[in-house]
Amino acid sequence: MSARRRDCVPLPAAVRRRPRSVAPGGAGTVWLAAALTTGAALLTTVAVMLPGRNVTPPxxxxxEVAEAAVLLCPVPLRLGALGVYAAARALTSG
Incomplete structure (x- = not known):
């Protein structure tokens, strides 16, 4: 019998690779900070300008759809962080 277990599925190389971390002070941190600052500035601009205008129905x-997406998207992430998916898999795997 080989050293490999028969019930294991080999993972693609993209999954086996270690995820890149954003080290403090690295280039990734600078881009992340720039993206968050730009997003905050855009949202602030929209929040200041939009209430005084009449918005067309479309x-x-x-x-409204964008607001619902922003409010609902974190729900699966929170469930995953709380371990709900792992508990459900444990219940169904027997």
């Missing part, structure tokens, strides 16, 4: 609906 734009109003688009903003």
């Amino acid at each position: 734009w109003s609906r688009a903003l």
